[in-house]
Amino acid sequence: MDKIYLNKLAFYGYHGLFPEENKLGQRFYVDLVLELDLKKAGMTDEMTESIDYGHVYQVTKHVVEGTAKNLVESVGEDIAQQLFASFQNLKACSVKVTKPDPPIPGHYESVAIEIYRERP
Template sequence: MTKNRPLTKLTIKNAQFYAYHGVKTEEQTLGGKYQVDADLYYDDKSAVLSDNVSDAVNYEEVMFCIDEIFNSDRFNLVETLGYDILNALLERFTTLQKATIRVRKLSVPIRHIVDYIEVEQTMSRENA
């Protein structure tokens, strides 16, 4: 009988970005602040045994990947932005089994007062 190894969860909280996403002209012209949380699940057995960052999910490389998506294109919807981030992470980091991304748009240009809007999306290798 094969025993499953538990997955390690690597969390990145409140990563800050400035980008020009949104439907409204002022969002596309002036830009806005965003925050991203990422919960990344992977089998860390190789990393634990080697104690080598090249065998782990390198969080600095994760940040570069997220930043690349944030600045490579303009998105009307945070849903599309989150989806592209998830796909890029699962493509680039082959040890990832599952990832959850939360993208927050701060200072939302609407009539009502809100702290932020947030989209949360989860993707696993099975549904990637």
């Protein structure tokens, strides 16, 4: 399957288990891999045969900057479901949500989840 990559989309959200996360918020990064057939897009040079990257960004932003969730797993699942609802030609997607500054003691770069979903 052909793929579109959107890398390190940056947002500010209020997701987390701790009250200070819900109050203060923090940065989140999202990486997406969208799977669909891109042959017609390549042959016709028509946007209608592909997926509008700007629209993908807006859909993702709406989820990440929207209603606060306890878990980044829920954020990732919501992104995948909204992408399927928005883009009928999307066959599958990989969604990685990175939380660079979680309130966890220790030394690390970030924590992240990644999910893979296929159109039901």
